[in-house]
Amino acid sequence: MAPKQVKSFPSVPLKDELDIVIPTIRSLDFLEVWRPFFEPYHLIIVQDGDPTKVIKVPDGFDYDLYNRNDINRILGPKASCISFKDGGCRCFGFLVSKKKYIYTVDDDCFVAKDPNGKDINTVEQHLLNLKTPSTPFFFNTLYDPYREGADFVRGYPFSLREGVPTAVSHGLWLNIPDYDAPTQLVKPLERNTRYVDAVMTIPKGAFYPMCAMNLAFDRELIGPAMYFGLMGDGQPISRYDDMLAGWCSKLICDHLNLGVKTGLPYLWHSKASNPFVNLRKEYKGLFWQEEIIPFFQTLTLPKECDTAAKCYVELAKLIKEKLNHIDPYIVRLADAMITWIDAWEDFNPPAEAVPAVANAKKDTVPPKKSK
Ligand SMILES: O=c1ccn([C@@H]2O[C@H](COP(=O)(O)OP(=O)(O)O[C@H]3OC[C@H](O)[C@H](O)[C@H]3O)[C@@H](O)[C@H]2O)c(=O)[nH]1
Ligand SMILES: [Mn+2]
Numbered sequence: 163m164a165p166k167q168v169k170s171f172p173s174v175p176l177k178d179e180l181d182i183v184i185p186t187i188r189s190l191d192f193l194e195v196w197r198p199f200f201e202p203y204h205l206i207i208v209q210d211g212d213p214t215k216v217i218k219v220p221d222g223f224d225y226d227l228y229n230r231n232d233i234n235r236i237l238g239p240k241a242s243c244i245s246f247k248d249g250g251c252r253c254f255g256f257l258v259s260k261k262k263y264i265y266t267v268d269d270d271c272f273v274a275k276d277p278n279g280k281d282i283n284t285v286e287q288h289l290l291n292l293k294t295p296s297t298p299f300f301f302n303t304l305y306d307p308y309r310e311g312a313d314f315v316r317g318y319p320f321s322l323r324e325g326v327p328t329a330v331s332h333g334l335w336l337n338i339p340d341y342d343a344p345t346q347l348v349k350p351l352e353r354n355t356r357y358v359d360a361v362m363t364i365p366k367g368a369f370y371p372m373c374a375m376n377l378a379f380d381r382e383l384i385g386p387a388m389y390f391g392l393m394g395d396g397q398p399i400s401r402y403d404d405m406l407a408g409w410c411s412k413l414i415c416d417h418l419n420l421g422v423k424t425g426l427p428y429l430w431h432s433k434a435s436n437p438f439v440n441l442r443k444e445y446k447g448l449f450w451q452e453e454i455i456p457f458f459q460t461l462t463l464p465k466e467c468d469t470a471a472k473c474y475v476e477l478a479k480l481i482k483e484k485l486n487h488i489d490p491y492i493v494r495l496a497d498a499m500i501t502w503i504d505a506w507e508d509f510n511p512p513a514e515a516v517p518a519v520a521n522a523k524k525d526t527v528p529p530k531k532s533k
Contacts, residue, residue, distance in 0.1 A: 175202035176289060180263040180378075183255030187211040187247070188269055193220050195273050199283045203265075206255035208233075211247060219532070227530040228254060240508075243501040248394025250403025252374065253502075256381065256388050257509050263292060264385075265378040270433035274336045277357055287427035288331040288378035291361055295325025296421015298366040306361040306423070329384040329420040330411060333376035334358075335431040340373040342448065343441035346434065361425040366416045369458060372408025376429045379411070383420055385510065386471040387411040389502040391495060398491050400443035405451070406495075409458045414473040417463045450488055457485060471503055471512065478503075 182203050184190070187210040193200060197220075205225035209217050213229035233254050234241045244254050249268065256264055265285055273281050294308035300322050307314045307323075314323050339354040364370050379388060387410045390403035415422050461480065467473040482496035 175285075176263075177202050177204065179261055180265060180285065180289065181206050181255070181259040181261045182285070183208065183252050183259070183264055183266040184269060185210055185249045185252035185255075185266075186217060186269045190217060190219050190269060192269050192272060193223060196267075197222070198281075199273070199285050203285065204261075206259055208251050208255045210249070210251045223532060225532045226258075228258070229529075232529045237505055240501050240505040243389070243392065243498040243505065245390065245393040245397070245403060246395040248390075248397075248400045248403055249374065250390030250393040250400075253388060253390040253403075253407070256385060257502075257506055259381060262380060262382050263289065263378060264381055264388075266374055267377075267429070268375045268431075270431065271335070271375055272430040272432055274428045274430040276428075277359070282427050282429065284333055284376060284427040284429050285378075288333060291331035291423045291426075292328050292378060292380055294328065296328045296363040296423055297322065297325050298363050298416070298419075298421050299326075301363075301365055305425070306363070309361060326419050326421050327380070327383060328363075328423055329380050329415050330372075330422040331378040332370070332372060332422065332424040333378070333427045333429065334425065335373075335375055336428050338431040338434045340371075340375060340431070343437045343444055344448070346437035346440065350434075350437070357428060358425065361423050364412070364422045364424055367459075369409055369412050369455060370422070370424065372404050372411070374404035374407070375431060376427070377404070381510075383418075384411050384415060384470050386469075386474050386503055386506050387414045389474070389499060392491075392498045398489065399446045399450075401440060402444060402447040402451075405447065409455065410474065410477055413458050413461060413463070413477065414470050417467065417473055418470065446489070453488060454485060457481075469512070471506065474503055475500065 180203055182200055183206045185208045190207065201222060205223055207219065207225055207227040209227055209229040213231045219225055219227060230246060233244050237244065245251050252266055265288055276282055297307065300319060302314055302318055304312050304315050306312060335354065336357065337353050388407050391406040393400045393403045412422055463473050463476055467476050478496045478499035482493055485492045
Protein backbone atom coordinates (compact mmCIF):
# COMPACT_ATOMS: atom_id res chain seq x y z
CA MET A 163 0.00 0.00 0.00
CA ALA A 164 1.62 3.25 -1.07
CA PRO A 165 1.99 5.83 1.72
CA LYS A 166 -0.48 8.70 1.58
CA GLN A 167 0.64 11.61 -0.53
CA VAL A 168 2.07 14.74 1.03
CA LYS A 169 -0.90 16.76 2.25
CA SER A 170 0.62 20.20 2.51
CA PHE A 171 2.35 21.57 -0.52
CA PRO A 172 5.40 23.77 -0.71
CA SER A 173 4.42 27.16 -2.10
CA VAL A 174 7.75 27.35 -3.93
CA PRO A 175 6.91 27.88 -7.63
CA LEU A 176 7.57 24.83 -9.79
CA LYS A 177 8.72 26.91 -12.76
CA ASP A 178 10.37 23.96 -14.50
CA GLU A 179 7.23 21.86 -14.28
CA LEU A 180 4.45 24.19 -15.43
CA ASP A 181 3.63 26.67 -18.22
CA ILE A 182 0.70 29.09 -18.15
CA VAL A 183 -1.25 29.30 -21.43
CA ILE A 184 -3.41 32.36 -22.09
CA PRO A 185 -5.56 32.88 -25.19
CA THR A 186 -6.26 36.51 -25.83
CA ILE A 187 -8.08 38.71 -28.28
CA ARG A 188 -8.24 41.62 -25.87
CA SER A 189 -5.64 42.80 -23.38
CA LEU A 190 -3.18 41.32 -20.89
CA ASP A 191 -3.59 44.04 -18.25
CA PHE A 192 -5.22 41.38 -16.04
CA LEU A 193 -1.75 39.92 -15.47
CA GLU A 194 -0.95 42.71 -13.01
CA VAL A 195 -3.23 41.24 -10.33
CA TRP A 196 -1.80 37.75 -10.96
CA ARG A 197 1.83 38.93 -10.80
CA PRO A 198 2.64 37.43 -7.35
CA PHE A 199 1.48 34.00 -8.55
CA PHE A 200 2.30 34.05 -12.29
CA GLU A 201 5.57 35.99 -12.49
CA PRO A 202 7.76 32.98 -11.58
CA TYR A 203 6.29 30.97 -14.48
CA HIS A 204 6.77 31.00 -18.23
CA LEU A 205 3.68 32.30 -20.04
CA ILE A 206 2.62 31.05 -23.47
CA ILE A 207 0.34 33.73 -24.88
CA VAL A 208 -1.74 32.77 -27.91
CA GLN A 209 -2.88 35.97 -29.59
CA ASP A 210 -6.07 35.38 -31.53
CA GLY A 211 -7.60 37.60 -34.20
CA ASP A 212 -5.65 40.21 -36.16
CA PRO A 213 -1.94 39.32 -35.96
CA THR A 214 -0.96 42.90 -36.79
CA LYS A 215 -2.56 44.13 -33.55
CA VAL A 216 0.15 44.72 -30.95
CA ILE A 217 -0.76 43.23 -27.58
CA LYS A 218 1.34 44.61 -24.71
CA VAL A 219 2.65 42.16 -22.13
CA PRO A 220 3.27 43.87 -18.77
CA ASP A 221 7.01 44.12 -17.96
CA GLY A 222 8.67 41.48 -15.84
CA PHE A 223 6.93 38.40 -17.21
CA ASP A 224 8.80 35.60 -18.98
CA TYR A 225 6.74 34.78 -22.06
CA ASP A 226 6.44 33.64 -25.63
CA LEU A 227 3.68 35.29 -27.62
CA TYR A 228 2.36 33.53 -30.73
CA ASN A 229 -0.02 35.21 -33.17
CA ARG A 230 -1.72 33.63 -36.17
CA ASN A 231 1.25 34.28 -38.42
CA ASP A 232 3.49 32.39 -35.97
CA ILE A 233 1.03 29.48 -35.79
CA ASN A 234 0.84 29.28 -39.59
CA ARG A 235 4.61 29.49 -39.95
CA ILE A 236 5.36 26.93 -37.23
CA LEU A 237 2.70 24.35 -38.12
CA GLY A 238 2.52 24.93 -41.86
CA PRO A 239 -0.53 23.13 -43.35
CA LYS A 240 -1.24 21.55 -39.94
CA ALA A 241 -2.16 25.03 -38.67
CA SER A 242 -5.57 24.31 -40.24
CA CYS A 243 -6.48 22.38 -37.07
CA ILE A 244 -6.04 25.43 -34.80
CA SER A 245 -9.19 27.54 -34.39
CA PHE A 246 -9.22 31.19 -35.42
CA LYS A 247 -11.37 33.74 -33.57
CA ASP A 248 -12.22 31.34 -30.78
CA GLY A 249 -10.60 30.78 -27.40
CA GLY A 250 -9.92 27.23 -28.57
CA CYS A 251 -6.75 28.60 -30.22
CA ARG A 252 -5.17 28.12 -26.78
CA CYS A 253 -4.43 24.48 -27.54
CA PHE A 254 -1.53 25.68 -29.73
CA GLY A 255 0.12 26.65 -26.45
CA PHE A 256 -0.38 23.12 -25.11
CA LEU A 257 1.34 21.79 -28.24
CA VAL A 258 4.49 23.90 -28.06
CA SER A 259 4.99 23.73 -24.29
CA LYS A 260 7.70 21.43 -23.00
CA LYS A 261 6.55 21.30 -19.41
CA LYS A 262 4.81 18.47 -17.57
CA TYR A 263 1.87 20.63 -16.44
CA ILE A 264 -0.25 23.27 -18.13
CA TYR A 265 -2.40 25.88 -16.45
CA THR A 266 -4.73 27.76 -18.81
CA VAL A 267 -6.68 30.83 -17.79
CA ASP A 268 -8.85 33.41 -19.57
CA ASP A 269 -7.85 37.07 -19.80
CA ASP A 270 -11.01 38.25 -18.00
CA CYS A 271 -10.26 36.22 -14.90
CA PHE A 272 -8.80 37.72 -11.74
CA VAL A 273 -7.57 36.63 -8.33
CA ALA A 274 -10.44 35.63 -6.02
CA LYS A 275 -10.38 35.70 -2.24
CA ASP A 276 -11.21 32.72 -0.05
CA PRO A 277 -13.72 33.07 2.84
CA ASN A 278 -10.86 34.25 5.08
CA GLY A 279 -10.11 37.08 2.67
CA LYS A 280 -6.86 35.49 1.46
CA ASP A 281 -5.91 35.77 -2.21
CA ILE A 282 -6.25 32.38 -3.90
CA ASN A 283 -3.11 31.09 -5.65
CA THR A 284 -4.82 29.01 -8.33
CA VAL A 285 -1.52 27.62 -9.65
CA GLU A 286 -0.57 26.21 -6.27
CA GLN A 287 -3.96 24.55 -5.71
CA HIS A 288 -4.03 23.07 -9.22
CA LEU A 289 -0.54 21.62 -8.71
CA LEU A 290 -1.68 20.12 -5.42
CA ASN A 291 -4.71 18.62 -7.15
CA LEU A 292 -2.54 17.19 -9.94
CA LYS A 293 0.18 15.86 -7.64
CA THR A 294 -2.21 13.96 -5.39
CA PRO A 295 -4.17 10.91 -6.56
CA SER A 296 -7.79 10.74 -7.70
CA THR A 297 -10.44 8.26 -6.57
CA PRO A 298 -12.66 7.58 -9.63
CA PHE A 299 -13.72 4.04 -8.73
CA PHE A 300 -15.44 4.66 -5.38
CA PHE A 301 -16.78 8.00 -4.17
CA ASN A 302 -15.31 9.37 -0.95
CA THR A 303 -18.12 11.28 0.80
CA LEU A 304 -15.67 13.53 2.61
CA TYR A 305 -14.44 14.55 -0.85
CA ASP A 306 -10.69 14.66 -1.52
CA PRO A 307 -9.12 12.31 1.09
CA TYR A 308 -5.65 13.63 0.32
CA ARG A 309 -6.41 17.17 1.55
CA GLU A 310 -5.26 18.42 4.94
CA GLY A 311 -7.89 17.52 7.54
CA ALA A 312 -9.65 14.88 5.42
CA ASP A 313 -9.29 11.15 4.86
CA PHE A 314 -11.10 8.12 3.51
CA VAL A 315 -14.31 7.53 5.41
CA ARG A 316 -15.39 4.31 7.08
CA GLY A 317 -16.25 1.65 4.53
CA TYR A 318 -13.90 2.94 1.88
CA PRO A 319 -12.13 -0.14 0.46
CA PHE A 320 -8.47 -0.20 1.47
CA SER A 321 -7.64 -1.82 -1.86
CA LEU A 322 -8.65 1.45 -3.55
CA ARG A 323 -7.03 3.95 -1.22
CA GLU A 324 -3.89 4.31 -3.32
CA GLY A 325 -6.02 6.06 -5.94
CA VAL A 326 -4.90 6.75 -9.51
CA PRO A 327 -2.75 9.51 -11.06
CA THR A 328 -4.62 12.78 -11.59
CA ALA A 329 -4.61 14.07 -15.17
CA VAL A 330 -6.98 17.05 -15.01
CA SER A 331 -7.73 19.71 -12.37
CA HIS A 332 -10.86 21.74 -13.15
CA GLY A 333 -11.15 24.94 -11.18
CA LEU A 334 -14.25 27.09 -10.67
CA TRP A 335 -15.28 30.74 -10.79
CA LEU A 336 -16.86 33.35 -8.52
CA ASN A 337 -18.96 36.22 -9.88
CA ILE A 338 -19.82 35.46 -13.54
CA PRO A 339 -20.54 31.72 -13.82
CA ASP A 340 -19.82 29.84 -17.03
CA TYR A 341 -23.43 29.57 -18.23
CA ASP A 342 -24.58 28.80 -21.75
CA ALA A 343 -26.35 31.53 -23.70
CA PRO A 344 -29.96 30.51 -22.93
CA THR A 345 -29.21 30.46 -19.20
CA GLN A 346 -27.31 33.75 -19.46
CA LEU A 347 -30.30 35.28 -21.26
CA VAL A 348 -32.84 34.30 -18.63
CA LYS A 349 -30.54 34.99 -15.68
CA PRO A 350 -28.45 38.02 -16.76
CA LEU A 351 -27.88 39.25 -13.22
CA GLU A 352 -27.04 35.93 -11.60
CA ARG A 353 -23.66 35.89 -9.91
CA ASN A 354 -21.96 32.96 -8.25
CA THR A 355 -21.23 33.97 -4.67
CA ARG A 356 -20.99 30.44 -3.29
CA TYR A 357 -17.51 29.31 -2.32
CA VAL A 358 -17.55 25.54 -1.80
CA ASP A 359 -14.44 24.40 0.00
CA ALA A 360 -14.13 21.03 -1.77
CA VAL A 361 -12.13 19.16 -4.36
CA MET A 362 -13.67 15.96 -5.66
CA THR A 363 -12.87 13.30 -8.21
CA ILE A 364 -15.39 13.00 -11.02
CA PRO A 365 -16.36 9.32 -10.91
CA LYS A 366 -15.37 6.96 -13.71
CA GLY A 367 -18.10 6.84 -16.38
CA ALA A 368 -19.45 10.30 -15.55
CA PHE A 369 -18.89 13.15 -18.01
CA TYR A 370 -18.82 16.85 -17.18
CA PRO A 371 -18.88 20.24 -18.94
CA MET A 372 -15.18 21.11 -18.81
CA CYS A 373 -14.59 24.87 -18.76
CA ALA A 374 -11.16 26.08 -19.83
CA MET A 375 -11.37 29.34 -17.88
CA ASN A 376 -9.43 27.96 -14.89
CA LEU A 377 -8.02 24.58 -15.94
CA ALA A 378 -4.84 22.61 -15.38
CA PHE A 379 -3.69 19.26 -16.66
CA ASP A 380 -0.77 16.85 -16.94
CA ARG A 381 0.52 17.15 -20.52
CA GLU A 382 2.41 13.88 -20.31
CA LEU A 383 -0.67 11.92 -19.26
CA ILE A 384 -3.48 13.57 -21.25
CA GLY A 385 -2.00 16.32 -23.44
CA PRO A 386 -2.91 14.70 -26.81
CA ALA A 387 -6.59 14.64 -25.75
CA MET A 388 -6.63 18.37 -24.97
CA TYR A 389 -7.40 19.43 -28.54
CA PHE A 390 -9.90 22.27 -28.57
CA GLY A 391 -11.41 21.44 -31.92
CA LEU A 392 -12.26 23.45 -35.01
CA MET A 393 -14.25 26.43 -33.76
CA GLY A 394 -14.83 30.09 -34.61
CA ASP A 395 -14.10 31.67 -37.98
CA GLY A 396 -15.32 29.54 -40.88
CA GLN A 397 -16.90 26.96 -38.59
CA PRO A 398 -20.61 26.35 -37.77
CA ILE A 399 -19.95 26.35 -34.04
CA SER A 400 -17.97 28.10 -31.35
CA ARG A 401 -17.70 27.97 -27.54
CA TYR A 402 -17.66 24.18 -27.62
CA ASP A 403 -13.88 24.06 -27.72
CA ASP A 404 -13.45 23.10 -24.10
CA MET A 405 -16.57 20.92 -24.12
CA LEU A 406 -15.09 18.73 -26.88
CA ALA A 407 -11.79 18.49 -25.02
CA GLY A 408 -13.70 17.66 -21.85
CA TRP A 409 -15.65 14.79 -23.40
CA CYS A 410 -12.59 13.34 -25.14
CA SER A 411 -10.22 13.72 -22.19
CA LYS A 412 -12.67 12.24 -19.68
CA LEU A 413 -13.38 9.20 -21.91
CA ILE A 414 -9.64 8.66 -22.28
CA CYS A 415 -8.91 9.24 -18.58
CA ASP A 416 -11.53 6.63 -17.71
CA HIS A 417 -10.01 4.20 -20.22
CA LEU A 418 -6.45 4.74 -18.95
CA ASN A 419 -7.45 4.77 -15.26
CA LEU A 420 -6.52 8.42 -14.78
CA GLY A 421 -8.39 10.88 -12.60
CA VAL A 422 -10.19 14.17 -13.13
CA LYS A 423 -10.84 16.52 -10.21
CA THR A 424 -13.15 19.51 -9.97
CA GLY A 425 -13.67 22.19 -7.32
CA LEU A 426 -10.96 24.38 -5.77
CA PRO A 427 -9.31 26.62 -6.80
CA TYR A 428 -11.70 29.49 -7.50
CA LEU A 429 -10.92 32.60 -9.47
CA TRP A 430 -12.97 35.76 -10.14
CA HIS A 431 -14.55 35.80 -13.61
CA SER A 432 -15.18 39.44 -14.40
CA LYS A 433 -16.75 39.71 -17.83
CA ALA A 434 -20.03 38.29 -19.06
CA SER A 435 -19.73 37.80 -22.77
CA ASN A 436 -22.71 38.90 -24.85
CA PRO A 437 -25.43 36.23 -24.53
CA PHE A 438 -26.93 37.04 -27.94
CA VAL A 439 -23.55 36.67 -29.61
CA ASN A 440 -22.95 33.52 -27.59
CA LEU A 441 -26.30 32.06 -28.67
CA ARG A 442 -25.38 32.54 -32.30
CA LYS A 443 -21.99 30.91 -31.67
CA GLU A 444 -23.09 27.91 -29.64
CA TYR A 445 -26.71 27.07 -30.59
CA LYS A 446 -25.81 24.08 -32.78
CA GLY A 447 -23.92 22.64 -29.84
CA LEU A 448 -27.08 22.78 -27.71
CA PHE A 449 -28.72 20.38 -30.15
CA TRP A 450 -25.71 18.27 -31.13
CA GLN A 451 -24.64 17.56 -27.55
CA GLU A 452 -27.89 15.71 -26.89
CA GLU A 453 -26.63 13.08 -29.33
CA ILE A 454 -22.87 13.42 -28.93
CA ILE A 455 -22.82 12.97 -25.16
CA PRO A 456 -24.72 9.62 -25.23
CA PHE A 457 -22.21 8.55 -27.91
CA PHE A 458 -19.38 9.18 -25.46
CA GLN A 459 -21.30 7.59 -22.60
CA THR A 460 -21.70 4.30 -24.46
CA LEU A 461 -18.25 4.19 -26.07
CA THR A 462 -15.50 1.78 -25.06
CA LEU A 463 -12.02 2.04 -26.51
CA PRO A 464 -9.98 -1.06 -27.50
CA LYS A 465 -7.53 -2.23 -24.84
CA GLU A 466 -4.69 -1.86 -27.40
CA CYS A 467 -5.13 1.90 -26.99
CA ASP A 468 -2.67 2.28 -24.13
CA THR A 469 -1.66 5.92 -24.59
CA ALA A 470 -3.70 9.12 -24.83
CA ALA A 471 -2.55 9.64 -28.43
CA LYS A 472 -3.57 6.14 -29.53
CA CYS A 473 -6.93 6.58 -27.79
CA TYR A 474 -7.42 9.93 -29.52
CA VAL A 475 -6.73 8.58 -33.01
CA GLU A 476 -9.21 5.74 -32.40
CA LEU A 477 -11.76 8.21 -31.03
CA ALA A 478 -11.40 10.46 -34.10
CA LYS A 479 -12.12 7.45 -36.34
CA LEU A 480 -15.21 6.52 -34.29
CA ILE A 481 -16.51 10.10 -34.32
CA LYS A 482 -16.09 10.25 -38.10
CA GLU A 483 -17.84 6.90 -38.52
CA LYS A 484 -20.66 7.19 -36.00
CA LEU A 485 -21.47 10.92 -35.86
CA ASN A 486 -21.05 12.12 -39.45
CA HIS A 487 -24.83 12.11 -39.94
CA ILE A 488 -25.12 15.06 -37.55
CA ASP A 489 -23.43 17.53 -39.90
CA PRO A 490 -20.69 17.50 -42.58
CA TYR A 491 -18.64 19.55 -40.10
CA ILE A 492 -18.16 16.43 -37.97
CA VAL A 493 -16.07 14.86 -40.74
CA ARG A 494 -13.85 17.97 -40.88
CA LEU A 495 -13.57 17.91 -37.10
CA ALA A 496 -12.53 14.25 -37.02
CA ASP A 497 -9.92 14.90 -39.70
CA ALA A 498 -8.67 17.91 -37.72
CA MET A 499 -8.34 15.67 -34.64
CA ILE A 500 -5.94 13.48 -36.62
CA THR A 501 -4.03 16.54 -37.86
CA TRP A 502 -3.74 17.66 -34.23
CA ILE A 503 -2.18 14.34 -33.20
CA ASP A 504 0.24 14.56 -36.16
CA ALA A 505 1.24 18.07 -35.03
CA TRP A 506 1.40 16.93 -31.40
CA GLU A 507 3.80 14.12 -32.29
CA ASP A 508 5.96 16.51 -34.34
CA PHE A 509 6.53 18.45 -31.12
CA ASN A 510 6.18 15.66 -28.59
CA PRO A 511 7.58 12.49 -30.21
CA PRO A 512 6.32 9.20 -28.80
CA ALA A 513 9.09 7.44 -26.85
CA GLU A 514 10.00 5.18 -29.76
CA ALA A 515 9.81 7.89 -32.44
CA VAL A 516 12.68 9.83 -33.99
CA PRO A 517 13.47 13.31 -32.65
CA ALA A 518 10.46 15.49 -33.46
CA VAL A 519 12.20 18.66 -34.53
CA ALA A 520 13.22 17.06 -37.84
CA ASN A 521 9.53 16.85 -38.82
CA ALA A 522 8.36 20.18 -37.44
CA LYS A 523 8.73 23.21 -39.68
CA LYS A 524 11.84 25.08 -38.62
CA ASP A 525 10.68 28.20 -36.88
CA THR A 526 12.97 30.63 -38.69
CA VAL A 527 11.44 33.71 -37.09
CA PRO A 528 11.04 33.10 -33.34
CA PRO A 529 7.81 34.25 -31.67
CA LYS A 530 7.82 37.49 -29.69
CA LYS A 531 9.61 36.72 -26.49
CA SER A 532 10.03 38.42 -23.17
CA LYS A 533 13.00 40.78 -23.10
O1 LIG B 1 -12.48 34.92 -30.54
C1 LIG B 1 -12.00 34.80 -29.40
C2 LIG B 1 -12.78 34.96 -28.21
C3 LIG B 1 -12.19 34.85 -26.98
N1 LIG B 1 -10.87 34.57 -26.89
C4 LIG B 1 -10.24 34.43 -25.57
O2 LIG B 1 -10.79 33.28 -24.95
C5 LIG B 1 -11.02 33.54 -23.56
C6 LIG B 1 -12.50 33.38 -23.27
O3 LIG B 1 -13.18 34.42 -23.91
P1 LIG B 1 -14.44 35.14 -23.18
O4 LIG B 1 -14.05 35.47 -21.80
O5 LIG B 1 -14.91 36.24 -24.06
O6 LIG B 1 -15.53 33.99 -23.23
P2 LIG B 1 -16.42 33.41 -22.03
O7 LIG B 1 -17.80 33.23 -22.55
O8 LIG B 1 -16.29 34.14 -20.76
O9 LIG B 1 -15.59 32.05 -21.88
C7 LIG B 1 -16.16 30.78 -22.00
O10 LIG B 1 -16.50 30.46 -23.32
C8 LIG B 1 -15.38 30.48 -24.25
C9 LIG B 1 -14.22 29.62 -23.74
O11 LIG B 1 -14.48 28.24 -23.90
C10 LIG B 1 -13.92 29.92 -22.29
O12 LIG B 1 -12.94 29.03 -21.76
C11 LIG B 1 -15.18 29.79 -21.51
O13 LIG B 1 -14.92 30.08 -20.17
C12 LIG B 1 -10.47 34.94 -23.30
O14 LIG B 1 -9.13 34.81 -22.83
C13 LIG B 1 -10.52 35.61 -24.66
O15 LIG B 1 -9.55 36.63 -24.83
C14 LIG B 1 -10.08 34.38 -28.01
O16 LIG B 1 -8.86 34.09 -27.90
N2 LIG B 1 -10.68 34.49 -29.24
MN1 LIG C 1 -14.90 35.29 -19.84
